[in-house]
Amino acid sequence: MPKKVKILVDSTSDFPKEMLKEWDVDIVPLYVNWPDGSTEKDDTREFENLKKFYEKLKNAQELPKSSQPSIEDWRMKYEELKSQGYEGILVITISSAMSGTFNSATLAAQEVDIPVKVVDSKMASTAISPMARYARELLNLGAELDDVAQELEKKIKAKGFGAFFYVQDFNFLVKGGRVSKFAGFVGSLLKIRVGIYINEEGNMVPFTKARGFKAIVDELLKKAEAEGFTPGSTVDLYMVSCDNMEELKEIEQILKSVYKVKNVYYTPTGKVISMHVGPGQAGFGIEKY
Secondary structure (H helix, E strand, O other), X not given: OOOOEEEEEEHHHOOOHHHOOOXXXXXXXXXXXXXXXXXXXXXXXXXXXXXXXXHHHHHOOOOOEEEOOOHHXXXXXXXXXXXXXXXXXXXXXXXXXXXXXXXXXXXXXXOOOOOEEEEEOOOOHHHOHHHHHHHXXXXXXXXXXXXXXXXXXXXXXXXXXXXXXEEOOOHHHHHOOOOOOXXXXXXXXOOOEEEEEEOOOOOEEEEEEXXXXXXXXXXXXXXXXXXXXXXXXXXXXXXXXXXXXXXXXXXXXXXXXXXXXXXXXXXXXXXXXXXXXXOOOEEEEEEEO
């Protein structure tokens, strides 16, 4: 019998809630810290709750800041899973280039007596979800925890997962400190969409700007191809948007004309990702087989 192993992701994974049970995944939340001193957990995957948060963001004069789960948050979660009978834990975190979450999860792993492997996804948002799918597939086949972590790291290094999206208000990313203000990327330009991808170092990089919807999607497809997601290849898609479902559905149809798509999952951005990308964001995580 395969060992009982839980997969943990942090809340920046924008994990599709309908897959939590099937893939035996749980989410450890980051925190949203508002300028007035109030703090809330990034702990909902319910669209109606997130819609209220998007409205709050749109009307905020000053944006909140995010903070990682503490070592104690992780330690308590590990202990809780041990008490539930789990024999091992695989943790997949947001890129260590973007957050200290990987470090706090790793330090907490040293304080418990249940095997914990922590993997740096080198990604964010819906590029993390397919990593959990891949890991669960290996675990179901009877692979040991250490081997699963190793195989996952190999596939990350081989660019088996990607994230490509655009934002419609670049200022959110600049204010959130997640990207540098590159020359030529001026967020206040009206109706300009900025294309972003996550590079192999795990940083969000703006790579293009376009005025129309079709033009920006074409740019995303070119970048995805340049990153090894060649047209005609077999993929899973993880569609993600911050209050922009209409364009997201159009992107799905375009992607289906480019790739052989096995599965499609939809998810809204969680609170922390939303405060960095801003309302109007749309894009996709992708896994190649």
